[in-house]
Amino acid sequence: MIEIIKSLEEKLAKLDISFSDPAIHSDQKKIREISHERKELIKILEVGREYKKLYDTLKDDRQVRDHESDEELREMAKMELEEFEPKLDELEEKLKLLLVPKDPNDIRNTIMEIRAGTGGEEAALFASDLYRMYQRYIESLGYKLEILNSNPTGVGGFKEIIFLVEGEGSYGILKFESGVHRVQRVPETESSGRIHTSAASVAVLPEAEDVDIDIDPSTIRVDVYRSSGPGGQSVNTTDSAVRITHIPTGLVVSCQDEKSQLKNKNKAMKVLRARLMDKAMAEQNAAIASQRKLMVSTGDRSAKIRTYNFPQGRITDHRIGLTLYKLDAVLEGDLEEVIEALKIADRTSRLNEMEVA
Numbered sequence: 255m256i257e258i259i260k261s262l263e264e265k266l267a268k269l270d271i272s273f274s275d276p277a278i279h280s281d282q283k284k285i286r287e288i289s290h291e292r293k294e295l296i297k298i299l300e301v302g303r304e305y306k307k308l309y310d311t312l313k314d315d316r317q318v319r320d321h322e323s324d325e326e327l328r329e330m331a332k333m334e335l336e337e338f339e340p341k342l343d344e345l346e347e348k349l350k351l352l353l354v355p356k357d358p359n360d361i362r363n364t365i366m367e368i369r370a371g372t373g374g375e376e377a378a379l380f381a382s383d384l385y386r387m388y389q390r391y392i393e394s395l396g397y398k399l400e401i402l403n404s405n406p407t408g409v410g411g412f413k414e415i416i417f418l419v420e421g422e423g424s425y426g427i428l429k430f431e432s433g434v435h436r437v438q439r440v441p442e443t444e445s446s447g448r449i450h451t452s453a454a455s456v457a458v459l460p461e462a463e464d465v466d467i468d469i470d471p472s473t474i475r476v477d478v479y480r481s482s483g484p485g486g487q488s489v490n491t492t493d494s495a496v497r498i499t500h501i502p503t504g505l506v507v508s509c510q511d512e513k514s515q516l517k518n519k520n521k522a523m524k525v526l527r528a529r530l531m532d533k534a535m536a537e538q539n540a541a542i543a544s545q546r547k548l549m550v551s552t553g554d555r556s557a558k559i560r561t562y563n564f565p566q567g568r569i570t571d572h573r574i575g576l577t578l579y580k581l582d583a584v585l586e587g588d589l590e591e592v593i594e595a596l597k598i599a600d601r602t603s604r605l606n607e608m609e610v611a
Contacts, residue, residue: 390587
């Protein structure tokens with residue numbers, strides 16, 4: 255572990271040199287990659303330096319215990335060893351988790367899609383609650399959110415809402431939210447007080463850049479039509495809404511939130527690229543995902559991942575068996591504890607796979 259820490263220190267020094275090179279400052283993508291890698295290394299080395307300091311201390315203690323003639327000093331060394339050796343083991347396990355290779359897509363911006371599932375209008379209201387929860391959480395992280403397309407209902411819900419999250423590393427944080435979210439509560443329209451169960455699905459996609467997914471214009475069909483639902487003066491008066499069909503895969507993306515047809519087309523293309531990239535990733539990872547017991551970051555959006563139980567004020571994440579009685583806080587955007595637990599579970603699972611291999 256000491257040799258690994260030493261190599262990480264050398265790697266950080268090289269990155270610092272690269273980061274100060276004026277030649278790379280014209281390449282914004284390269285700057286983002288180096289900046290993100292530096293942050294990750296610094297985070298690992300905070301633990302690594304603590305480990306090395308304690309390792310050196312315990313090494314000296316063993317030397318005193320085994321070779322010192324002064325009985326009092328030997329006893330002090332023994333006591334320190336008994337106290338701090340478990341701490342060294344804890345730091346080593348923490349380092350191992352931090353050293354698990356990261357998903358290269360973690361650095362990317364994110365496209366999130368929330369869709370109402372079973373439950374009618376109550377499901378649409380729950381989709382709106384989820385959007386508000388993510389909006390609050392994203393704001394707390396200092397990221398920027400931009401709605402790409404939405405299909406609102408008349409009473410404040412969403413049949414569907416798609417949005418872009420701009421911020422370094424946002425995908426690495428939000429990717430664990432992919433899956434079916436279930437809510438158990440008494441709808442406002444329920445006069446008998448009976449608890450209903452509804453659901454909404456969440457898809458989390460890394461934003462694809464033009465260089466990642468090159469779409470041949472001849473492989474898409476673009477249709478324009480008049481927008482419907484809430485909007486500005488142009489709604490129902492101009493053909494500003496856009497529907498793009500990717501002919502080879504059958505993927506269809508619509509966007510109508512902007513008054514400008516060009517803006518709607520650009521937003522729709524952004525979503526299409528992300529979906530095509532996600533499809534390619536899913537196919538590439540299918541063999542690996544099928545062998546994994548913990549479906550945390552595989553993007554399996556058909557699986558029920560979380561239940562929000564209003565009568566008990568409970569939220570349960572079924573992938574890792576986490577239950578918290580802080581439903582109100584979570585719905586206000588306090589997702590940190592849940593997502594951190596999912597990150598640790600995912601890293602632990604991948605670490606175990608590496609050790610078995």
